[in-house]
Amino acid sequence: MNYGTQELHRNRGPKALSFLSLTAHDLIYAARTGKGVTKSGTYQGLAFSHSESMILCDWEKKKSAKAASHEVLDSFTKGQQEYLHDVHFHRLLKKLDTSERTTTTWNLSAWVEEAQWDILTNLLFGQDVPKPMRGNVLLPPELVQHLVNSVSVLGSRIGFANPFFNIRHYEETGNNHATETAESNAAKDLRRRDQVSWQRIDRRLAALGTGTMNLSKSGLITNLTMIATVGNETTPMAVNAVVYSILREPVHFHHLREEIHQHFTKFEDITDEKLQKLPYLNACIKESLRLFPPITGTIMQRVSTGTVIDGVYVPPDGRDRGVLVEKYLPHAILANDISGIVEKIGPDVQKFSIGDRIVGQSNILSGGPDQAGLQQFCILDANFAAPIPHHISFDQAATFPVNAIASFIALFSSSGLDLAPKFLGHDLDYVNEAIVIIGGGSNSGKFALQFARLAGFGKIITTAKIRSDGGQSLRDFGATHIIDREAADVEDQIRAMVGDELLYAFDTVNGASSGGVSHRLALSLLSTTKKGSLATLVRGEADPVIAATKTAGFKKNQVLGVSDLHQELAAKFWRELPGWIENGELKPLDFEVINGLDAMKVNNLLDDYRDGRAVTKTHVHPDDRDSIFE
Structure with missing residues (x-):
């Protein structure tokens, strides 16, 4: 199965891959029964028998079928070897060792196929999520190029795996299926079509001559130890693409499994009407078709320049796969800092009117793409939006939502530092207290400085890179002491x-995305004799050596700055925000602008963030007419 296609493609050259279409009906049937099915139903239960998992070995170079089976296993990743060994290996070897050589190829492919389909069924309907399989071996790039240039894949059942399979039987036994006894009409028809398929391909191969690589039937078998299967059998190819595209995050399979179980208990329950009501399944299918766009009648290759699908540029090998799922598929729309003019209001909205200038944060967790900003119109939750003061622009207002709410929650929520200052209606006085903000030069850090000043801290200490102004801009935001982050002491x-x-202490910048140890400086600065608190925006574990020195203990929380997760506190933030801005207690940040929905510029910007380069907060104007943002 085609798990790992992207990685294999990068490492080994072009990947021969082709499929035509997939329906949700096909996917569920395959998962429920472990069988393949074509839309016509003619080959029901047989569609997989000679396609995706067919693996051929050059038996003339092997001492025994057992040695050949070891070579097959060696081609799999460690995770797949473990699974095959635990579940099928001994049965596989027993079957091979007791078989005649003329039947070995069939038995080998059948056992490997069974292991693969057991895994697929287990993924959707079992308890455990096994490691990804990368079972197919790539054709040499030169051969793929010859085939792409010279061979057309024609007809409903024409591919390369089945004809190659038949070659071994032609040459070794003189017949097509030595092990078949009583063929069903469907099987006979399938075999007849395969013979026709091979005749067409054979004519094209023969026309190529015998250049540097012999592309005759016997030459292919002699020169290639293993042959990757390709073709345009619709269901197995597309199912594999779907499985691969969502296997990167195993939790996605949990969602898919739960959704299918909720709607279907047996195959007869499946109807087209019900299938339309499975958003996660359909999103996965659409995403797989985006990643592996179907092309009829050819062998596909990924191109180095990317491609355009439905008017949207898709970079080669995709980008950042697995970041946005479920409601954001297949068209993930980015941007969560929103400012604009109210065009329409819901029936229960009282605080805004059509024509109002507002700013707000989209609900990035459950709002879906309709709430995202890189489009000309979007929907906002009125509870998490505020009027824009008349003296600031749309762009200035858009510097507040995500970064300001993140720092606000980190400082004042019970899941953060749990501060209770007077400006929020509490009675605690922090004039004799100190707070350390790691990364005061970051966008969230600048808002943290301003909120710390509002809270009344006597000492607001921050680490930052000292700019040409000597740190004056950070003092303007509220810092009382600025420490050069690059200093040795x-x-x-x-x-x-x-x-x-x-x-x-509040660390706005450091973290370990993989969950490793981080935030050492902030943690080490906390008191060892009093219980301190550390809030972070990026996850990372406490260093156990440093943690052991905190004899009074400490509290460490990672904060996700999403209004919807902290509704009561966030509602207070959005109510008070216009007043803080008008009074000069909160200042907007610097920004840059991308005019128009320019995917290349946005991708370059995201790459800058990913690669840790210095980035000024950037806003995208979906409508490139600057006058509407003045």
Whole structure:
């Protein structure tokens, strides 16, 4: 099966891959029964017998069928070897060792196929999610290029695996299916079509001559130890693409499994009407077809320049797969800082009117693409939006939502530092307290400085890169002490100011995306004799060595700055935001603008973020007429 196509393609050259179409009906039937099915139903239960998982070995170079089976297993990744060994290996070897050589190829492919389909069925309807399989072996790039240039794949059942399979039987036994006894009409028809398929391909191969690579039937078998299967059998190819495209995040299979179980208990339950009501399944299918666009009658190759699908540019090998799923598939729309003019309001909305200038945060977790910003119209939750003060622009207003709410929640929610300052209606006074903000020069850090000043902290200490202004801009945001982040004695400088009394630290920049140890500086600065609190925006585990020194304990929380997750506190933020701006207590940040929905510029910007380059907050104007944003 084609798990790992992208990785194999990058490492080994062009991947021969072709499929035509897929329906949700096909996918569920295959998952429920472990069988293939074509739309006509003629080959029901037989569609997989000679296609995707067919693997051929050059038996003349092998000492035994057992040795050949080991070569097959060696071509799999470690994870697949473990699965095959645990579940099928001994039965596989027993079957091969007791078989005649003329039947070995069939038995080998059947057992490998059974292992693959057991895994697919287990993924959708079992308890465990096994590791991805990467079973297919690539054709040499030169051969693929010859085939692409010279061979057309024609007809409903024409591919390369089946004809190659038949070659071995032609040459070794003189007949097509030595092991078949009583053929059904469907099987006979399938065999007849395969013979016709091979005759067509044979004519094209013969026309190529015998250049540097012999492309005759016997030459292919002699020169290639293993032959990757290709063809245009619709269901197995497309199912494989679907499985691969969502296997990268195993939790996706949990969602898919739950959705299918909720709607179907047996195959007879499946109807077209019900299938239309399975959003996650259909999103996965659409996404797989985007990643592996179907092309009729050819062998597909990925192109180095990317492609355009439905008017949308898709970079080669895709990008950032697995980041946006479920409601965001197949068309993920980005951007969560929204500002604009109200065009329409819902029936229960009282705080806004048509024509109002507003700013808000989209619900990135459950709002779906309708709430995202890279489009000319979007929907916002009125509870998480605010009027824009008259003296600031749309772009200035759009610097607030995500970064400001993230810092606000980190400082004042119970899942963050749990501060209770007077400006939010509480009675705690922090004038004699210190707070350390790691990354004060970041966008979230700049808002954290401003909120710390609103909270009344006596010392607001931040680490940052010292710019040409000597840190004056950060002082304007509220910092009382700025420590050069590149100094060798950062911790010593801060210790000299806070001693062992620091109770509050907020790390806005550091983290370990894989969940490793991080936030060492912030954690080490917390008091060892009093219980301190650390809030972070990026996940990472506490260093156990540093943690052991905190004899009074400490609290560490990662904060996700999403209004919908903190509705009561976020509602207060959005109510008060216009006043804070008008009073000068919160200042907008610097920004740059991309005019128009320019995918290349947006992708370059995302790459800058990903690669850790310095980035000024960038806004995209979906309508490139600048006048509407003035």
